[in-house]
Amino acid sequence: MSSKPSSATPSRPRLAVKILDERLKDRMPRYATEGSAGMDLHALLDQPLTLEPGQTELVRTGLSIHIADPGLAGMILPRSGLGHKHGIVLGNLVGLIDSDYQGELMVSVWNRGHSTFTLEPFERMAQYVIVPVVQAELEIVDDFSESLRGGGGFGSSGRH
Ligand SMILES: O=c1ccn([C@H]2C[C@H](O)[C@@H](COP(=O)(O)OP(=O)(O)OP(=O)(O)O)O2)c(=O)[nH]1
């Protein structure tokens, strides 16, 4: 008997996408490998975009994705290569996309590095990840039932 876990592909949610610019048709975000968590988003630019150190620009993706299910959200995350090698990350650090958002996905591209960087038209600038979300109810109380941590945080654990 094999001890390997089953590799059955779980069913994927189907999300409605509007292509707002024809040029995106052959540059749709996709999972690069079977195990990829994110799909890369391409920069919808007519010409190269030069980002000086410290500069932030909102860049179009040419796509609207309506997630619709409140149990899911989208996240826009930096690509590690661009972030680590070139300092190209996100002006909002992480983009959180609401399930009811129907507008164009926009990427805040921030050059946090020390040299000028040129983003080329349709270059893969960030990645889009779908994550599960739980919406909670906030219930006002006067006291919490006691926990081991209590109010300790910010490096409090493991101190004697
Ligand atoms: O990187 C991002 C972040 C957000 N959005 C879109 C989708 C998201 O659902 C909406 C609102 O984002 P958020 O709630 O983070 O921004 P806000 O400043 O609170 O704006 P709002 O008042 O519209 O919620 O903007 C993007 O396209 N890219």
Ligand SMILES: [Mg+2]
């Ligand atoms: Mg908001």
